[in-house]
Amino acid sequence: MTTLMKRARIAVVGAGGIGAAAHLPAVTALSDEAELVAIVDLDPARLADAVETFGPTRGYADLGEMLAAERPDITVIATPPHLHEPLSIQAMEAGSWVFCEKPLTGSLASADRIREAEQRTGQWCVTVSQFRYSGGSRQVRDALAAGTWGRPLLGVAHTSWYRGPDYWEAAWRGKFRTEFAGATTSQAHHAIDLLLWLMDSPWEQVAAYADTLSRPIEVEDASVASVRFRSGALATMLSTVLSHNQETRLQVMAEDATVDLHTLYMPLLDEWSVRRTDADGTRVVEDWAEPEEPVQAHRAQLANILAHWRDGRQPELTCAEARETLEFLTALYKSSAVGAPVTRGEIAAGDPFYEALDAAGPARAEAKHALR
Numbered sequence: 001m002t003t004l005m006k007r008a009r010i011a012v013v014g015a016g017g018i019g020a021a022a023h024l025p026a027v028t029a030l031s032d033e034a035e036l037v038a039i040v041d042l043d044p045a046r047l048a049d050a051v052e053t054f055g056p057t058r059g060y061a062d063l064g065e066m067l068a069a070e071r072p073d074i075t076v077i078a079t080p081p082h083l084h085e086p087l088s089i090q091a092m093e094a095g096s097w098v099f100c101e102k103p104l105t106g107s108l109a110s111a112d113r114i115r116e117a118e119q120r121t122g123q124w125c126v127t128v129s130q131f132r133y134s135g136g137s138r139q140v141r142d143a144l145a146a147g148t149w150g151r152p153l154l155g156v157a158h159t160s161w162y163r164g165p166d167y168w169e170a171a172w173r174g175k176f177r178t179e180f181a182g183a184t185t186s187q188a189h190h191a192i193d194l195l196l197w198l199m200d201s202p203w204e205q206v207a208a209y210a211d212t213l214s215r216p217i218e219v220e221d222a223s224v225a226s227v228r229f230r231s232g233a234l235a236t237m238l239s240t241v242l243s244h245n246q247e248t249r250l251q252v253m254a255e256d257a258t259v260d261l262h263t264l265y266m267p268l269l270d271e272w273s274v275r276r277t278d279a280d281g282t283r284v285v286e287d288w289a290e291p292e293e294p295v296q297a298h299r300a301q302l303a304n305i306l307a308h309w310r311d312g313r314q315p316e317l318t319c320a321e322a323r324e325t326l327e328f329l330t331a332l333y334k335s336s337a338v339g340a341p342v343t344r345g346e347i348a349a350g351d352p353f354y355e356a357l358d359a360a361g362p363a364r365a366e367a368k369h370a371l372r
């Protein structure tokens, strides 16, 4: 006898780039566990396309109308960043869990309002971090946390991506009001969040430079950072959209082995390697040679949320955990602005950086604009 799984009613808000490429395919691929009950988008043509491609389902132009009519169990928010806070809170107030695209939001103050809404409504807001859910990442994290390769000592997270001028044609991109920040938060978020998770110790202090070196945008297109962890470990980070040779590179040098990842958009199992050096030379101690079927990592994270939802358990990466990465990013921008290292916990209410991820960014952009 087969037991039917309890299916969650899911709505996807935002059928643009990532909504149509990742979230809608993820929900429909998990049809044993999830039912796509609605798609919401302000753009009628996009909405019609998405309903035709991923339906049968209903299309709405307004989140409030959809929430009242459909009462979804989980609402996916895949809109531009400045809408994440209001739409997530609105969905939670209507009794829905939220699965929200990164960056969760544009300030620690805003994250605290989302956290307050979680507590008030009894719902959860989970942030997308699909790198954590791609095959190899979980295996590497578990092995590092178990001490298999000794203590993590040094880390590297380099996001060297390329975005040409057409990328900023979408009106919300490149502006503080709608995107909040640039390459470090929008693109390097994946690698930074993954490294912070793998190092198995909270970050303690960051010293950084962030600037707009080339693109005609307000937000930064490059940053470099040095990080110290509570354990004493150190890390270096580089985040840019200016590299003509695209790569995402992660490294954790632990006492007994070094873990490497070379990838671009999805850390698959066979893109990780672990090497050890001893008297006999350097050898690979783990190479997950079995190439895994390409995992659509948004799907893997959604499957993880669904398993928690069915069991009535708190999901992973709710607001409190996502806030940790947001605090790190805020500290990175503050360090660049003040020209000094910033320590975990020092950005609190009353600090302009509590109210905006890159609080000094607009003045920096204005000064650059005046020089042009």
Ligand SMILES: NC(=O)c1ccc[n+]([C@@H]2O[C@H](COP(=O)([O-])OP(=O)(O)OC[C@H]3O[C@@H](n4cnc5c(N)ncnc54)[C@H](O)[C@@H]3O)[C@@H](O)[C@H]2O)c1
Binding pocket: 013, 014, 015, 016, 017, 018, 019, 040, 041, 042, 043, 046, 061, 063, 078, 079, 080, 081, 083, 101, 102, 103, 128, 130, 170, 186
């Ligand atoms: N996790 C990832 O790998 C990844 C990749 C790309 C983008 N993103 C993130 O996803 C989010 C969306 O990015 P994108 O590239 O898909 O943007 P996009 O502009 O391509 O799509 C956004 C969609 O939201 C719709 N929209 C705007 N306001 C709305 C509203 N009030 N109600 C309903 N729909 C509304 C727009 O019409 C558009 O179709 C951003 O936060 C971005 O950082 C994540």
